Amino acid sequence: MTLPTDKILRFLRSVHPYDSLAADTLDDLATRFQVMTIGKGDPIYAVGSPMQGLYLLYDGEVEVRDANGSPVSLLGARNSFGERGLVRDGNALTSARAATDSILLMLPRADFDDLMASERAFARFFDRRRNDTRRGSDLATSRVKTFMADTPVTCPPVTDVQQAARLMHDNRISSLCIVDGDRLAGIVTTRDLTGRVLAPGLPCTTRVQDVMTRDPLTLSPSAIGSDVLHAMMEHRIGHIPIVEAGQLVGIVTQTDLTRFQAVSSAELVSAIARSGSADEMARVTAEIPRLLVQLVAGGNRHEVVTRLITDIADTATRRLLHLGEQKLGPPPVPYLWLACGSQGRQEQTGVSDQDNCLILDDAVTPEQMPYFADLARFVSDGLDTCGYYYCPGDMMATNPRWCQPLRVWRQYFQGWIATPDPQAQMLASVMFDLRAIGGDKSLFEGLQKDTLHAASRNSIFVAHMIANSLKHTPPLGLLRGFATIRSGEHRNMIDLKLNGVVPVVDLGRIYALKGELTEVNTRARLQAAEAAGVVSTAGARELVDAYDLIAETRLTHQLARINAGDAADNFMSPTTLSDFERSHLRDAFVVVKTMQSSVGQGRGMLS
Template sequence: MPLTELELNRFLTSVHPYDSLEADTLSELTPKFQMISAAPGDTIYELGERLDGLYLVHHGEVEVSDEAGLPVSILGPRNSFGERGLTRDGIAATSAKASADTVLLMLPKPDFDALMAAEPAVARFFDRRRTDAPRGNDLATSRVESFMAASPVTCAPDVTVQEAAALMRDKHISSLCITADDALAGIVTTRDLSGKVLAQALPVDTPAAMVMTPAPLTLAPSAIGSDVLHAMMEHRIGHIPIVEAGKLVGIVTQTDLTRFQAVSSAELVSRIAGASSPEEMAQVTAEIPRLLVQLVASGNRHEVVTRLITDISDTVTRRLLALAETQFGQPPVPYLWLACGSQGRQEQTGVSDQDNCLFLSDDATEGDMEYFRNLARYVSDGLHICGYVYCPGDMMATNPRWCQPLRVWRDYFRGWIAKPDPEAQMLASVMFDLRPIGGDRTLFDSVQEETLKAASANSIFVAHMASNALKHTPPLGLLRGFATIRSGEHRNTLDLKHNGVVPVVDLGRIYALQGRLAPVNTRARVEAAEAAGVLSPSGARDLLDAYDLIAETRLDHQARQIKTGARPDNFLAPSALSDFERSHLRDAFVVVKSLQSAMGHGRGMLG
């Protein structure tokens, strides 16, 4: 039975981003949707087909399959699909069919394009890509929740002014929020204590409620920095409580504003470069989580955020190398310290261990090895002190296996390529992400060129590496949309590292091997693969957009954890996302799965 326009309008008001539209705009949009009924097994569109518009599931189920015909996701009511094709000349990257009696709402492409152009909220939702330009710590446009002090100290109205003063002294704060029945009643500041208590010689047992500012000006977490600045200037105040749904959730002070503007990657790099000990550097690296929150809140792209954070760890490493040479003397022969893993790819987030190695000149003798063992231990211990914990797999320069002359490293790579057994595949996956950090960089240039040439020429090795890369799969389930972790500490969550970004990292590495491409960074590898013809333009765009969404979801998750005082990790509960965020994330996983399927069927060149 066809939906009435009133029923359709009511349904759209329950679906994001349509619920953000003005009533008149939504009323004008509603009749433009076309209703499509589909029986189980009916095809909605095929892979490579030009799409007519954006689809929205009203009720029923839609099964999405990759180019091999394998089902990768099932979409239910309020899930949108098809918009990925619409943003790339309307060509479908998957196929879709109804798996139950289904009613779809289809917004024709011209109407969808017009809506995207007219409504910024809709455009932001359907196009999750951010601008390329890095942004600084833009206080004026950053949300208050990114720099407020969470969980402010509170006290009851009947607390004496002496007790209030003692509490502020002990907590090293300049204000106290007065609460009654969990509601904000007022605020007491050090200015109140001096101007109202001391200046008027009030007794020390005066209740704080007698000197507080009742019903103070408040802001919501969604306010932006300019709101805070304007309010402080207009009302000549230095403290603003942050309230959400009647509950006190934070406070912003002038100190918070100053601190926010003071923290930048350049400022941290400068302080590290002048540090005289690992402990002094650790005081600086402790500020990295706050920097991550601010970079994310300022709208920077994920590769900008991770690059800036990696620059800090690079600086820490080089400073530790310099301090080691000061302590142990000049090196007996040239050496090169290299990073692999996320540091090597310049993709570090708020969770990083250390992965590194040492290339030594072939002139190194056995007698020289003691010097480099001491240097490696000093740097590795220093990195650990600074928060870059020891590698659980011992992929560090402190392991004698990874502190060797250049000729040994050449033998390593030749051996892995000639005999790609499981261990060789694992080691090659790590060591193909090497990037020089400090020392004589010429020690790496010829090795990288020789290795890429030999690897790309050995089709058996590349095939084994491709097969190994496919072991990390996106967490796609059929019945519930996602395949979450089923047991243990992280039950019912998605691992956004191993099942999210790692599959893309693995694909990028294989493309680099196929094309003898020098870049190590994942995005740079995919872009280079497209330029070299290893990956088709449409495949590259799909993969990069999927990678952007997955990586940004991971960073957003870590930033939220840091803001609540939790230690950042890679485990996201799907329930923390809206229906439509889940839909977009599924779409991204589908793209990755499709490109993995193409590689698995020997069609990596086609993307």
């Protein structure tokens, strides 16, 4: 079948990112697409075959499968496939076939590469690597909506100045927004009351409409901090109402700017290190959501954000250990407190429980064990007070099983490796993420090295660990792009932790096990696996790109929750994403699924 160029052109104008191209560029591009008619069930390309170009589905449906033939997604009209993220060394990582009689438009690889090099909007859409434009965190580049006060106090124009002063006093604010119906009519500040009411001796019954600043300068929530700073400096004002679609949605004051800049991980760490009790620390850790907002809004990469957030938990743990020793006396033998889970991997976000354990020197006696039980309880209770809630699975040092001498820990790992039943697999997965937090670190160094060496050489254990790691799969659906939760309070949402970052965390752990890599952080494991030749360079880099996108989507979702006044969580509705975001997130999940398939089939670990 052939399609007239004008028909192709009309179609391209309805599809992003082609609709962003200049008219002459699009006119030329319409002549470069090759029209392909594919019958139902016919292949389009196979895994490992050279990718001829970018495919755009004009009509029909196309099914994409991974390297093992498992369905990944069912694409409809206006969907693209075959872009760089799903190609390795020019060859396809997936296969595609027509699920119905279909018409495809294929842009040859050379033309696709030319557009990637010359058209920024096109490149940003199709290349995840170029999509990372994040910068360092500072006020100047942060969006106003991340630090504005979103519940401004208001009053009508007929309010008298005494009532206005009382409102400001009672709410501990220095300005009032004056609204007339739905319209922002003006603003009045404490300086206005001093200069325009008290100084000229006006009566207390004067209406605020007579002394307010009419039609004040406003900004939108999408403005950035530098817009606020420049406006305040230029106009010599200290309050700027934030208006969206004609509605007052917030206000920014100089106090907001100071407060935003004052929150930093270093400040929180310093405050925790000086705290004298868990209650004092809790007042500091309560600032973590605001710090998360600032770090994410300021454009920090996810591995920077989670590292800074985890540093706070580490400091709180060490401070509690110190306070515990002050209360209980010096420890009878050396010990080491370790964290596992997200704290162990230095990947904490705005939602964290505690996963920890104690390794004791082999010289410990039964009579000395109650000391460490009391220390574990003191620290775990303190962490819970600080917002790091108790582990639902009781993977904590308060459980006697996880507060043992070094020799017992060696027996644990030896037993898990020798008899990899389901419980052993689960426990080994958790404990392979251990990281020393406070105490005698030498208690762990030999254990970690010896365990990795023994585990990597037990093929049966490795096989069981691989099988266990594949239990968490990306939320890929056939019809709508994502497989959402079907029932319960999170119905129609996707779990960005369990089905998002966890599958990559599991892959990173397998690579570390296979290569005897001591890194615990997931991103560091992937990079170390590439350097050690455990996974191919192309595979590792694609997986890192996919992980970055998933992890940053998770943090952006948590940012939105906090800004809306809700607690951060991991459950996101795909409907909150744009077509652009859904397309790239789906591609990231496909990369993860493909790498899972490779590991499951014994591939994906070769350079």
